[in-house]
Amino acid sequence: MPDRRALTVTDVSAGYDGTPVLTGVTFTAHAGERIGLLGPNGGGKTTLFRVLLGELRPMSGTIEGPDRLGVVPQTERSRLDFPVSALDVALMGSVGRLPWWRRPGRAERRAAREALDAVGLADLAERSFGDLSGGQRQRVLVARALVQDARIVLLDEPFTGMDTISAERLEGLLDRLAADGRTLLVAAHDVDQARRWDRVLCLNGRQVAYGPPDGVLTREVLEVTYGAAIVELPGGGGVMPAHHHHHEEE
Amino acid sequence: MALATIAHALGDPWRDPLTRRALLEITLLAVASGALGCWVTAYNLSYSAESLAHALLPGLVLAALTGIPLLLGGAAGLLVAALSIALAARVPAIGRDTAVGVVVTTLFGLGALLALSPSSPPGLQGLLFGDILGVSDTDLALAAGLVVVLAVALRLLHGRLLVVGFDRTNASALGVSPLLADAALLVLVALALLVAVQGLGNLLVVAVLVAPAAAARHGSRRMAPMMAAAAAIGVAAGVAGLYLSFYAGTAAGASIAALLVVAYVVAAAARALR
Numbered sequence: 001m002p003d004r005r006a007l008t009v010t011d012v013s014a015g016y017d018g019t020p021v022l023t024g025v026t027f028t029a030h031a032g033e034r035i036g037l038l039g040p041n042g043g044g045k046t047t048l049f050r051v052l053l054g055e056l057r058p059m060s061g062t063i064e065g066p067d068r069l070g071v072v073p074q075t076e077r078s079r080l081d082f083p084v085s086a087l088d089v090a091l092m093g094s095v096g097r098l099p100w101w102r103r104p105g106r107a108e109r110r111a112a113r114e115a116l117d118a119v120g121l122a123d124l125a126e127r128s129f130g131d132l133s134g135g136q137r138q139r140v141l142v143a144r145a146l147v148q149d150a151r152i153v154l155l156d157e158p159f160t161g162m163d164t165i166s167a168e169r170l171e172g173l174l175d176r177l178a179a180d181g182r183t184l185l186v187a188a189h190d191v192d193q194a195r196r197w198d199r200v201l202c203l204n205g206r207q208v209a210y211g212p213p214d215g216v217l218t219r220e221v222l223e224v225t226y227g228a229a230i231v232e233l234p235g236g237g238g239v240m241p242a243h244h245h246h247h248e249e250e
Numbered sequence: 251m252a253l254a255t256i257a258h259a260l261g262d263p264w265r266d267p268l269t270r271r272a273l274l275e276i277t278l279l280a281v282a283s284g285a286l287g288c289w290v291t292a293y294n295l296s297y298s299a300e301s302l303a304h305a306l307l308p309g310l311v312l313a314a315l316t317g318i319p320l321l322l323g324g325a326a327g328l329l330v331a332a333l334s335i336a337l338a339a340r341v342p343a344i345g346r347d348t349a350v351g352v353v354v355t356t357l358f359g360l361g362a363l364l365a366l367s368p369s370s371p372p373g374l375q376g377l378l379f380g381d382i383l384g385v386s387d388t389d390l391a392l393a394a395g396l397v398v399v400l401a402v403a404l405r406l407l408h409g410r411l412l413v414v415g416f417d418r419t420n421a422s423a424l425g426v427s428p429l430l431a432d433a434a435l436l437v438l439v440a441l442a443l444l445v446a447v448q449g450l451g452n453l454l455v456v457a458v459l460v461a462p463a464a465a466a467r468h469g470s471r472r473m474a475p476m477m478a479a480a481a482a483i484g485v486a487a488g489v490a491g492l493y494l495s496f497y498a499g500t501a502a503g504a505s506i507a508a509l510l511v512v513a514y515v516v517a518a519a520a521r522a523l524r
Binding site: 054055079089097101103131144148152 | 288292368405406408409410411412413419420422423424425426467470471472473476503
């Protein structure tokens with residue numbers, strides 16, 4: 001049985017200016033797993049991402065995994081006024097791997113076009129990034145992570161601000177990436193969606209729970225994760241955070 | 251007959267070798283500054299560029315007074331400005347923005363005081379307003395060198411500057427250092443200012459760095475075409491400014507700066523009407 005461990009985090013604590021904001025994080029992610037990170041704003045999701053990306057040194061604990069992880073930031077924080085096309089953004093995934101004197105060449109451009117094709121945006125490669133819809137921009141940023149050839153990709157609330165169709169399309173894309181062996185860590189608020197993923201990590205200043213959704217997404221765990229601010233869905237649809245129980249419209 | 255008159259009017263300014271040299275200088279500076287200016291505006295560094303230009307004035311004036319090369323004086327002025335800003339920013343209760351404002355105003359005032367003092371030799375006003383019609387062979391050679399250096403540097407840095415400018419927060423995760431990109435860009439800006447300030451003057455140099463790029467930004471969706479458009483706008487304003495200066499008897503540098511601003515207003519209006 002091959003070892004499919006992609007990332008092992010052991011008892012990691014992290015914070016700012018000597019004050020921990022996240023403690024006791026321990027989990028193992030395997031190749032091809034889709035892992036949802038749930039927690040309130042300020043619960044430590046972004047801090048954990050920063051630690052995994054190497055931007056923030058953990059105060060304690062160890063992390064075993066690849067040196068470089070792919071990252072898909074929230075598109076709402078992108079600079080829409082910056083003069084770049086979708087292809088330019090996808091190509092950015094190749095820049096860090098090249099020596100400083102080399103510009104992205106034909107091979108890198110081909111990889112970027114293939115990545116845009118993989119996310120269903122081949123026809124919009126030359127379109128200005130700022131002119132794309134929110135869902136399309138998010139997929140361009142996923143294409144950038146593909147060009148990075150990252151085996152582990154961190155996605156920071158990728159479904160925020162998307163309509164249902166765009167969200168379903170992106171979720172289908174993430175499923176395909178996981179089937180390709182990539183490990184995805186997705187910070188999100190949608191508990192209902194997290195039930196469809198392989199594992200869920202609940203954070204609220206500390207690790208509340210980690211494991212398959214059936215075992216983790218219980219009322220008790222979600223109450224601790226969201227500080228009791230949860231609502232029960234009608235028809236036995238489960239529970240979710242009170243202020244995130246619907247998709248925002250694009 | 252009419253055609254001959256027009257041809258004569260168009261060719262007349264260029265019979266003077268001084269105007270021809272001015273045209274060459276402004277063409278070189280417009281190409282260099284147009285391309286670099288796109289990064290300056292994209293990185294929101296216009297105020298920093300203006301501050302650097304103003305802060306190097308005392309160095310230029312002291313160099314002119316003591317007879318050392320202006321380039322060296324300007325470089326020393328930049329160094330003093332950078333150190334002063336770093337020190338002022340450490341003063342409690344003074345933010346970085348305020349520190350830059352205080353230091354730059356102080357240095358610029360000091361430079362103007364020296365340049366405009368009755369005991370200073372004539373010609374130092376040229377450091378403030380430039381003398382595009384009086385460029386030397388050295389100025390032209392430096393401008394040509396600047397074009398080459400910027401062409402090579404911006405070509406090599408293009409991908410990294412794009413990554414940091416577009417997504418500074420995640421640039422490190424993409425393997426690109428924002429610190430190095432910022433430092434490289436500021437060094438190039440300082441170099442461009444040092445060279446361009448000699449022909450265009452301390453007050454007008456920022457116009458050729460910022461205005462063409464700001465105008466080009468209104469119609470460009472990608473960086474490379476924007477750089478080409480900015481260079482073309484700068485050259486066109488340079489040529490038109492020299493015509494204006496020749497026929498209206500206005501100061502050449504100021505005429506060019508004014509037309510650069512006109513180019514920006516036209517580009518902004520055209521975009522608003524689209």
